[in-house]
């Protein structure tokens with residue numbers, strides 16, 4: 001499938017600071033891709049280059065088949081900044097109507113658009129009275145004008161409560177199902193783990209990891225933790241059979257490499273009857289993220 005966004009060997013420096021170094025990635029129609037990275041990793045710079053707000057120093061970039069920032073690309077790309085600012089004296093409906101006029105869209109679509117982001121009930125209230133979550137929805141409604149093929153969202157859920165976050169991702173799921181490509185930056189790892197298809201990790205301007213969570217998990221090859229609960233009288237026997245095990249918080253803990261997982265499980269299975277319960281705890285996205293970021297010296 002032709003990608004909506006294709007970036008090859010992108011570089012960008014500000015004076016002596018290399019904000020992006022040799023970054024290559026693509027986002028396909030219907031894909032939800034999360035862009036992760038520490039503060040200063042280069043996420044905003046990458047977004048600004050995609051939007052055509054700043055020019056890259058080198059590399060190639062295709063946005064919906066066009067150069068970033070040209071009329072064709074702009075017609076197909078939507079952007080939601082982290083802190084979208086609106087005129088506080090306008091109502092939600094007035095603000096969206098105004099943006100639709102600017103884009104030569106039929107303004108009768110303004111109310112349905114606000115309805116789509118769950119704001120129809122507040123359409124005639126001033127934005128100054130909206131909560132942060134409601135303002136973020138106005139931002140999303142603004143981004144959806146003109147059925148964009150690519151959505152670039154800068155930390156779209158920061159400051160939203162858990163229910164608003166869930167609603168927001170449900171909306172994104174619907175857009176992706178309709179074929180929109182979505183690139184969103186976030187510091188909320190658990191949330192992107194559950195709600196996106198692929199992860200990109202930027203560190204010091206370089207793309208240090210890209211793939212699905214299982215792919216990154218395999219590549220990182222981090223140790224697996226196991227927690228064993230012994231039947232009352234058998235704890236000592238289990239500890240003796242598993243020399244690497246330690247006792248912590250009323251349970252027996254064991255850590256092993258990915259390649260030793262099956263052997264270790266076989267050892268535990270051999271203790272059947274003595275083991276009351278077993279939990280296998282894979283490395284979390286936080287562990288994986290730290291692994292790739294640290295590997296890059298961040």
Ligand SMILES: Nc1ncnc2c1ncn2[C@@H]1O[C@H](COP(=O)(O)OP(=O)(O)OP(=O)(O)O)[C@@H](O)[C@H]1O
Pocket residue numbers: 014015017018019037038039040041042043044045046
């Ligand atoms: N206009 C600029 N002039 C000089 N340096 C800049 C400029 N814009 C970004 N930088 C530098 O480029 C690097 C990448 O910054 P960028 O804003 O892209 O990071 P980020 O990943 O978006 O960070 P955050 O999570 O804090 O938003 C940083 O070292 C930053 O200081």
